[in-house]
Amino acid sequence: MTAPVSFVVSDDEGGTRLDRLVARHTGSSRRVARILIMQGKVCVRRTVVKIATREIRAGEQISVSDPGEVANPKELPKVEPRILHLDHWLVAVDKPAGLLSETGRQGSPSIETLVPRLLAEAGEHKTDVRLVHRLDAGTSGVLLLARRSQACATLGDAFAHGRVIKTYIALCQGDLGRVQLIDAPIGHVRGTRQGVVEGGKPARTDVESIATTQDASLVRAQPKTGRTHQIRVHLAHLGHPLYGDGLYDGPRYVGKAPPEPVPRTMLHALQIEVTHPK
Template sequence: MKPLVKTWLVPEEWDGYSVKAFLFEYGRFSRQIFKRVKEAGKVLVNEASSELWKPLHTGDEVTVCFPEEDRGERIFPEEGPLSIVYEDEDLLVLDKPAGVAVIPSIDRSQTSIANRLLYYYDKQGISSTIHIVTRLDRDTSGLMVVAKHAYSHMLLTKEQKQIERRYKAIVHGVVLQDQGVIDEPIARMAGSIIRRTISAEGKTSQTIYHTEERYKHFTLVELELLTGRTHQIRVHMAHLGHPLAGDALYDGEEMAFLQGQALHCHQVKFLHPWTKERMSFASAIPKTWENFKE
């Protein structure tokens, strides 16, 4: 297994800072990441071991060898298909099919994206555990972002609000408004561990929607999440009187040609945590949605 190694060149304005301060402030290390590196990793300055209190100078090369990550017993490697849209040292972008959970159920009776990722990591010699950045419900399809190690996960999580996610959905009925903002707090429904509901005691939840196509009994809408609550789109559209097609949990009608609700993450945009490059990915909606036009 190859350990993750990251290297920084010390800019002039960081001359005189200690190695520790440099990693915390310039490298944006969390206390947990720093602790792991200090205990089981390695920090080099100009390819030599260095005390963390020592000052750095302009042009110094700081290298961090991150330790291998521990994997919990709950998730085990399992062979299965993965649709990888993009991959580099720090992250993966996957196109997930409907009907596959992101993480395994408690009884581990069904495969998941996490199981398949661990199998893929083992094949590639990647010594990481699973770090999901943007999670999708089991029956939601489309793009999701996965960090390949704890450091990139920490950086992406810090910038979670900067990850732009756009979804497309088929909802029941004809949506008359061309666009709108749903600003309704969401909480767990009393007596249920799964279902969510609109509640004054809930967390702030905001969804922007745009009407794209109106059919006889359905509407194709595009949605943008401004917050990331569990089942947010499903709850908000049901509250609007337009539950998602196939979403029986929130009063939608099940469809024979659908695997769960008609919800697809068709676009993700974010700033790369290491290169700072602006990343953008798109995914076409499922072909089965053509049936709604009939």
């Protein structure tokens, strides 16, 4: 057993993913950091957090128990996507929260690496796929991948020129109220954090409350542009950040005696409408 490691996230580190912080402060690789997190050995503010991609705020304390003890990765629980639709042109999958869309430099599991295996298991001989759009690691929901170069070009063009209707479901803080169009430019603030800033890129999001209480609103959101973290930034700008979204000051605990941690950012890609590339 090795000595535990504890540290406070600095201002410069604010907004950095948990796995990167753990790797940096324990001197381990990103792969080992993710295993430690999945094993429940990492706490943020004394609460176990198992989402490696969670973005951590400055001032939060992180502790890692037994950083030198890592179990066999084969014993770790799997986070698997699920095939929603499959044809000769494309595949639609349900991406779980915490899984990357594209393979990172560290070779982490991703939709790009897992979907070919799912296709092979389904008896498909052609397993090559190409992402045509992406979801944030912490966001779950429908994701499209092309199986032919023509489909990739056609779908990519549709996304690039706004011929796709994307519908999300989100849980945000407070009573959002009426249907509204949020029209506010988005730009980089610091680290991975974006914000509504003067001179930012145009960004528009339609939002509609499905159900509300004094403490929370279940919201349907349709981004009309494709800015980084757009729905998260726009709702936070209105004073209604998403539950579990620490990067944008969303509530991370609910209930009382004792409060329960929100395990993820409460954002789900519910539906995509696009002309089939056939």
